[in-house]
Amino acid sequence: MIAPSKFLLGAMLCSAVLAISHGESKGSKSGSTPSQSGGTGDGSGSSTSDSIYKLTISNKIKAESIFEMDTFIESNINYATDGGIYAELIANRAFQNPAGTMNGFNPSASDEIGHGTTEFWTEVGKADLALVSTNPLSDALPQSATITYNSQKTAAFGSGIVSNRAIYGIANEGFFGIPIKAQKYILNFWMRSDAEGDAVIHTGLYSKDMSVTYVEDKTSRKLTKEWTMYTVKLVSSKSSDKLDNIFAIFLEVGNKNPTVQVNLISLMPPCWKGTVARPDVAQAILDFAPKSIRYPGGNDLQGPTLNARFDWKQTIGPLHKRKGRLGNWHGWNTEGFGLVEAMNFITAAGAKPIVGVWAGLTGDGKVVAQNELGPYVRDAVEMLHFLLDTKGEWADMRVKNGGPREPYPIEKVMIGNEGQLPATKDTYGYRWAAFSQGIQRDFPHLTLIATAPVDTTTDVDSLNDPLYGTPSDFVSKYNLYDRLGEAFGSNKDLKHYNLEFAVINSGQGGPDENIWIGPHRLHHSILQGSLAEAIFILGMEKNGDIIGGSAYAPELANDSNDGAHTQSTPGALEFDVTKVVKSTSYLIQQGISRNPFDQIHEVETSFDVKNANIYYSAGSNKRTKQYVVRLVNYDASEKVVSVEIEGLSVRRVNRYQIHNDDPNISNDLEHPNNILPKEDVLPSDAFSQGSIKITLPKYSFTTLTIST
Ligand SMILES: *[C@@H]1O[C@H](CO)[C@@H](O)[C@H](O)[C@H]1NC(C)=O
Numbered sequence: 230m231i232a233p234s235k236f237l238l239g240a241m242l243c244s245a246v247l248a249i250s251h252g253e254s255k256g257s258k259s260g261s262t263p264s265q266s267g268g269t270g271d272g273s274g275s276s277t278s279d280s281i282y283k284l285t286i287s288n289k290i291k292a293e294s295i296f297e298m299d300t301f302i303e304s305n306i307n308y309a310t311d312g313g314i315y316a317e318l319i320a321n322r323a324f325q326n327p328a329g330t331m332n333g334f335n336p337s338a339s340d341e342i343g344h345g346t347t348e349f350w351t352e353v354g355k356a357d358l359a360l361v362s363t364n365p366l367s368d369a370l371p372q373s374a375t376i377t378y379n380s381q382k383t384a385a386f387g388s389g390i391v392s393n394r395a396i397y398g399i400a401n402e403g404f405f406g407i408p409i410k411a412q413k414y415i416l417n418f419w420m421r422s423d424a425e426g427d428a429v430i431h432t433g434l435y436s437k438d439m440s441v442t443y444v445e446d447k448t449s450r451k452l453t454k455e456w457t458m459y460t461v462k463l464v465s466s467k468s469s470d471k472l473d474n475i476f477a478i479f480l481e482v483g484n485k486n487p488t489v490q491v492n493l494i495s496l497m498p499p500c501w502k503g504t505v506a507r508p509d510v511a512q513a514i515l516d517f518a519p520k521s522i523r524y525p526g527g528n529d530l531q532g533p534t535l536n537a538r539f540d541w542k543q544t545i546g547p548l549h550k551r552k553g554r555l556g557n558w559h560g561w562n563t564e565g566f567g568l569v570e571a572m573n574f575i576t577a578a579g580a581k582p583i584v585g586v587w588a589g590l591t592g593d594g595k596v597v598a599q600n601e602l603g604p605y606v607r608d609a610v611e612m613l614h615f616l617l618d619t620k621g622e623w624a625d626m627r628v629k630n631g632g633p634r635e636p637y638p639i640e641k642v643m644i645g646n647e648g649q650l651p652a653t654k655d656t657y658g659y660r661w662a663a664f665s666q667g668i669q670r671d672f673p674h675l676t677l678i679a680t681a682p683v684d685t686t687t688d689v690d691s692l693n694d695p696l697y698g699t700p701s702d703f704v705s706k707y708n709l710y711d712r713l714g715e716a717f718g719s720n721k722d723l724k725h726y727n728l729e730f731a732v733i734n735s736g737q738g739g740p741d742e743n744i745w746i747g748p749h750r751l752h753h754s755i756l757q758g759s760l761a762e763a764i765f766i767l768g769m770e771k772n773g774d775i776i777g778g779s780a781y782a783p784e785l786a787n788d789s790n791d792g793a794h795t796q797s798t799p800g801a802l803e804f805d806v807t808k809v810v811k812s813t814s815y816l817i818q819q820g821i822s823r824n825p826f827d828q829i830h831e832v833e834t835s836f837d838v839k840n841a842n843i844y845y846s847a848g849s850n851k852r853t854k855q856y857v858v859r860l861v862n863y864d865a866s867e868k869v870v871s872v873e874i875e876g877l878s879v880r881r882v883n884r885y886q887i888h889n890d891d892p893n894i895s896n897d898l899e900h901p902n903n904i905l906p907k908e909d910v911l912p913s914d915a916f917s918q919g920s921i922k923i924t925l926p927k928y929s930f931t932t933l934t935i936s937t
């Protein structure tokens with residue numbers, strides 16, 4: 230029913246394949262004065278005086294943990310997908326970007342297809358660029374562009390001039406510049422003309438004023454009235470240190486000067502490992518080693534309007550059959566990073582997908598009535614058949630659309646997004662019931678995660694609790710999950726998730742009335758905020774028998790030009806077109822994700838966590854048999870702690886540590902390496918006395934991986 234195989238799928242369009250390597254406090258001494266003496270400052274803590282901060286890890290397993298440190302590729306927001314992880318270099322490649330403004334949940338832009346603009350495109354030479362609806366390329370792309378010769382035009386482009394060439398065409402400036410490296414690019418474009426005959430078509434990469442040509446292809450083509458897709462390999466032997474380069478497609482001025490109609494002009498650099506992902510972004514996600522990756526969403530799953538909801542069937546198949554949709558946060562989702570491309574990327578990154586299904590609510594606050602939900606439930610169930618069936622019609626369709634023969638390793642499905650928001654929470658009960666029952670009938674083994682508390686908690690297995698706030702909001706929730714049994718007394722088996730959280734406001738200089746728009750909203754993660762998040766995560770890990778996983782949001786953020794076009798700050802990974810920066814939050818969570826434990830152990834402490842400002846979690850790893858202890862020193866002074874594993878002698882200790890004396894420090898595009906993890910092996914004199922003695926620098930996060 231989809232994708233005649235002669236058409237290239239998005240996943241095959243990249244110009245090359247790049248392989249990249251993977252990579253409760255007992256409080257018995259609460260109130261005692263923290264000691265600052267004894268620390269050597271070198272982190273090995275070879276002090277002789279006894280620390281008053283003592284942690285004793287029981288050698289007995291308290292509970293099995295299901296906790297995972299995950300990530301969340303939130304689509305559309307901050308250009309995470311188009312212009313972000315999706316390697317496509319041409320912005321508005323099919324003239325879909327809508328007119329009108331986008332303001333998150335209140336678009337005045339049209340959500341109808343065929344109402345695009347020429348945003349990001351400019352005329353080059355003696356050309357007129359116009360949008361037309363005649364002779365559409367496909368039902369999905371009803372509007373295309375015409376390039377017409379105009380002898381009256383003085384050939385100008387931007388601030389520069391192409392006066393030395395008699396040409397007419399169009400140029401694209403890329404999402405926020407086109408990076409040019411000495412590498413191969415694959416260009417695909419569709420073209421037709423009413424004037425049949427031969428024409429020489431030029432395509433290439435140039436400096437902004439076209440004074441420098443990095444690579445240019447010049448091919449004589451037979452133009453026909455039928456749309457034809459042309460593929461060009463553009464191999465640049467030069468690279469550019471500038472970002473404001475352009476891509477251009479044009480004809481030479483001659484006798485005939487036919488008008489050409491173009492659409493879906495796509496330029497792909499080398500991608501990561503058979504996916505359509507940008508290699509450096511992919512590598513950064515890989516470095517994290519997430520167990521699961523949540524996709525798509527959050528608000529962009531809902532979509533700004535019903536017409537612009539995430540509709541999985543519109544995200545698969547040949548690119549010229551994908552109509553895309555109005556983005557929730559800006560522009561138009563091309564859906565080039567569609568369901569199959571996303572699932573292929575997530576599994577290639579060694580993670581399991583946590584998929585969201587659209588659940589009857591849109592960003593404009595409209596909700597589908599209970600008696601009209603049927604077709605949407607069917608859509609969600611069919612999406613899961615497409616992703617999970619081992620054989621039959623849906624499995625065949627998955628393979629035909631670029632997916633694998635074997636099903637994707639999906640175990641968890643989220644029903645909607647942020648169903649708890651006030652305007653809609655009253656409807657979540659019936660929406661949850663309809664979707665969860667529909668899905669459970671065909672997929673009884675899936676874990677279904679509710680995105681709002683429902684009235685009858687007894688029929689909900691799992692619940693997502695998003696959290697955004699200030700550092701102190703997060704620190705105060707260290708013990709939140711210790712008490713969950715009481716809060717959800719009627720359903721003791723309820724599992725919790727926190728698949729979107731972030732410290733978004735520094736809380737410094739007094740609390741803002743509104744943390745989202747107040748003056749202390751953070752642009753980048755700061756160390757203090759990231760440590761506060763870590764304290765919250767450690768609290769979840771301690772309760773890993775009932776907390777299934779956690780993910781920072783958003784994962785990706787275009788931060789070019791000082792974040793002027795970022796819709797939600799901070800981001801775990803901030804990028805422009807040339808680099809990806811790992812934030813302090815990312816680096817701390819990486820230390821958790823890479824060193825997981827799946828068995829929780831009880832910890833006895835000689836101190837009260839809140840007084841000492843030292844927070845912890847501890848457990849062991851079934852497979853490696855190692856113990857894992859995490860410590861956050863949230864204090865302005867260093868602390869010498871001792872860690873003992875009851876009855877066991879320590880053989881080797883690996884340390885992963887994030888620390889800086891300045892709690893306000895951030896990594897950003899200008900200063901990507903302000904803070905880097907320290908990874909080392911503790912000298913054996915740090916644990917020669919049976920317990921591990923270690924100095925925790927002020928404002929530090931430490932994971933110790935201990936072999937006994
Ligand atoms: C990223 O930020 C830059 C600068 O603010 C902006 O021009 C651009 O449109 C944004 N998005 C993308 C995908 O480039």
Ligand SMILES: *[C@@H]1O[C@H](CO)[C@@H](O)[C@H](O)[C@H]1NC(C)=O
Pocket residue numbers: 737738891892893
């Ligand atoms: C962090 O920044 C805030 C706001 O600029 C400032 O008030 C505070 O003193 C800084 N903290 C430290 C320890 O420098």
